Amino acid sequence: xxxxAGKRAAVKLEIVEPLGDRVLIRKDEDRKQTKQGIHLxxxxxxxxxxxxxxxxSAKVERDENYPIKRYDRVLFNPKHAIPVDLEGDNRLFVIPxxxxxxxxxxxx
Numbered sequence: 001x002x003x004x005a006g007k008r009a010a011v012k013l014e015i016v017e018p019l020g021d022r023v024l025i026r027k028d029e030d031r032k033q034t035k036q037g038i039h040l041x042x043x044x045x046x047x048x049x050x051x052x053x054x055x056x057s058a059k060v061e062r063d064e065n066y067p068i069k070r071y072d073r074v075l076f077n078p079k080h081a082i083p084v085d086l087e088g089d090n091r092l093f094v095i096p097x098x099x100x101x102x103x104x105x106x107x108x
Contacts, residue, residue, distance in 0.1 A: 016084055017055060021097045023068060024055040024084070025076060029091075050075050050104075051093075060097050068100060075102040 018024050028050045053072045060066045068074065077099040084092040 015055075016092065016094070018057040018060075018094050020057060020059055022057050022094050023053050023060060023097055023100065025051040025074065025081075025093050025095050025100075026054050027051040027078075027091045027093060049078055051091075054092065057097075066097050066100075068097065068103060073104040074100050075104070076100045 016024050051074060053068060053070055053074060056068060056070055060068060076095050078093070078095075080099055081093040081095050084094060
C-alpha cells in the first residue's frame, strides 16, 4: 500500500450536526423551466424552497411538536437559511425548525 492510499483511508468524512432547534436541508435543484414548459434563460431562476432533510438536531428529534425526520421532503422559508460550504454545489443549509412550513407526506 502506497503512502497516498494510506492517507486517503485515514481521512474521515465530515458530517454536519445541527444544534438547537435546527435541521440540515439539501435544497432541491432550481427549476429552469416553468410548469407550462417554458424554458427560462440562465439568468432567471424560480427560487426553490423545497428540499430533503439531511439531519435533525437531537432537540428537534425529541420534540413531539416537530414531526420532522431525516429524508423528509419539506417546504421551507429560506430567509434565515445558513449555507453550509461542505459541498461544491452549495445546496446544504441549516434552517431553524420554525422556518420549515410543511412536510410532504404520501397518503396510505
